[in-house]
Amino acid sequence: MKIAVLGTGNLGVSIIKGLLQSQESYQIIATRRNTQNIAFLKEEGVAVMQDNHQAIQQSDVVIVSLKPFNILEILKSHQDSFSADKIVVSMATGVSIDQIREAIGCQNINIMRAMPNTASGVGESLTCLVYNGVDKDKLELVTTLLSHMGKVIQVNEDLMEAATVLGACGLAFVFRFMRAMVQGGIQIGFDAQTAVQIVNQTVKGAAELLIQNKNHPEQEIDKVTTPKGCTIVGLNEMEHQGFSASLIKGINASFQKIEKKS
Ligand SMILES: NC(=O)c1ccc[n+]([C@@H]2O[C@H](COP(=O)([O-])OP(=O)(O)OC[C@H]3O[C@@H](n4cnc5c(N)ncnc54)[C@H](OP(=O)(O)O)[C@@H]3O)[C@@H](O)[C@H]2O)c1
Incomplete structure (x- = not known):
């Protein structure tokens, strides 16, 4: 199968890395204007x-x-390249399937929207997929492709902005939380390298516990909070300082920003 990635920037590179890690022999084409920035992909056969x-x-x-600001203009300028047998998967935030179809100008072409994150490059993305009325075999094909980059769930298109905030921006939120953990770790005695090692594995372990035990986070928190112990003292101090409130407010602020644009 031949796959083109148009606009191979941060996300595009992560997607291609995910595809390259699969055992499938996909033929991949990557485009961008400054091709020297992705010349390293040639060594991988791209x-x-x-x-x-x-x-x-x-x-x-x-x-x-x-990017959302130039996707429609670029697709419109390539209308004559598209035909109904192709499948288009857009990853652009806030650009609807209807807008893409209008830009492409091919009514019966299969168009889907996917919202992965940059963990695609290590096969650990959570990709939200929207397919409005596409052929079933095309849906299966794209789901298989995206599965090389991590897990795939199907959502309604009206949830795509929320999916962007929780799944794609979400990575940045988690990284900032992890950075704060590292800084705290250094203050209480670890060198930076050791603190990073501890935090990375702790976060990975926490996610695995929730995934494998299928638990709500609070149930796992209960298991590590001894009455009158140091964990609950730390947690309560974080909440007094607005920890959960600031995260929820940040998620809402990101969501409002996307909503205003779309
Ligand atoms: N980053 C994420 O975590 C993430 C997650 C989910 C969805 N998204 C969505 O994915 C899209 C890309 O995001 P990104 O973070 O990867 O942005 P990015 O790094 O800026 O990538 C966009 C790429 O498009 C290229 N480009 C611009 N004009 C072009 C043209 N005429 N032909 C071919 N390529 C062209 C740019 O390279 P040149 O300037 O060299 O052409 C740039 O590398 C956005 O719509 C975003 O909403 C991103």
């Missing part, structure tokens, strides 16, 4: 080019990871 037209024409699946 065809790197500036020419979106050629990339679309030569592909079965066109993954579009262009």
Whole structure:
């Protein structure tokens, strides 16, 4: 199968890394204007080019990871490259399937929206997928493709902005939390490298506990909070300082920002 990634920036590179890690022999084409920035992909067998037209024409699946501000204009300028047998998967935030269809100008082409995150590159993304009326076999094909990058769940299109905030921006929120943990760890005695090692594995362990035990976080918190112990003292102090409130407010602020744009 031939896959084109249009707009191979941060997300596009993560997606290609995810595809390369699979055992499948996909033929991948990556486009962007400054191709020297992705020249390293050539060593992995990826065809790197500036020419979106050629990339679309030569592909079965066109993954579009262009920015929301230029995706429609670029797709519109390549209308003649698209045909009904291709599948288009847009990763752009806040750009609807209807807008993409109008830009492409091909009514019966299969278009899906996917919202992965940059953990795609290590096969650990959570990708929300929207498919409005696409052929079942095309849906299965795209789900398989995205599965190489992590887990895939299907959502309604009206939840895509929320999916962006929780899943894609969510990575940055977790990283900031982890950075604060590291800083705290250094203050209480660890060197930075050791603190990072402890925090990384602790966060990974916490996620695995929730995933494998299928528990709510509070149930796992109960297991590590001894009455009158140091954990509950730390947790309560964090809450007094607005820990949960600031996270929830941040998530809402990100959501409001996307809502205003779309
Ligand atoms: N980053 C994330 O975590 C994430 C997660 C989910 C969804 N998204 C969505 O994914 C999209 C890409 O995000 P990103 O963070 O990867 O942005 P990015 O790093 O800026 O990537 C966009 C790429 O598009 C290229 N580009 C611009 N004009 C082009 C053209 N005419 N033809 C071909 N390529 C062109 C740019 O490279 P040149 O300037 O060299 O052309 C750039 O590398 C956005 O719509 C975003 O909403 C991102």
